[in-house]
Amino acid sequence: MAKYLAQIVVVGVQVVGRAFARALRQEFAASQAAAEARGGAGKQSAAASSFTGMTVQEAQQILNVSTLKPEEIQINYEHLFKVNDKAAGGSFYLQSKVVRAKERLDEELKIQKQDPLEQKQQQQT
Numbered sequence: 001m002a003k004y005l006a007q008i009v010v011v012g013v014q015v016v017g018r019a020f021a022r023a024l025r026q027e028f029a030a031s032q033a034a035a036e037a038r039g040g041a042g043k044q045s046a047a048a049s050s051f052t053g054m055t056v057q058e059a060q061q062i063l064n065v066s067t068l069k070p071e072e073i074q075i076n077y078e079h080l081f082k083v084n085d086k087a088a089g090g091s092f093y094l095q096s097k098v099v100r101a102k103e104r105l106d107e108e109l110k111i112q113k114q115d116p117l118e119q120k121q122q123q124q125t
Contacts, residue, residue: 054104062101068109077102 060066063076080098084090 054100056104056108059101059104059108062097063105065105068105068112070109073102073105 056068060068063073063080065072065076077098081095082088084092084095084098086092086095
């Protein structure tokens, strides 16, 4: 009886393991396809999203900006940072989200500035 029970457990673990591996491969392929669809900067942007834990869209929502204009980002950042200051009765958590959103958008602007330079270099070679 114990032998059959052990065999059932082993087979069950194998099935779950294969399903997990297949799902992981599919997710990786979908991630690669999404990065390819976004172009060359997509890979860097995806890496920055993974590193900061925040997407560009989420950062834009937090800072209430629709486009990536450095001036608009800075103005909204300063306002939201001051409003959420702990000394002014604000939330440290929200203030930290504002800082992380600003960092993410700054990183995206940096990536966008690098992308045209890399394309020019590739065209010359």
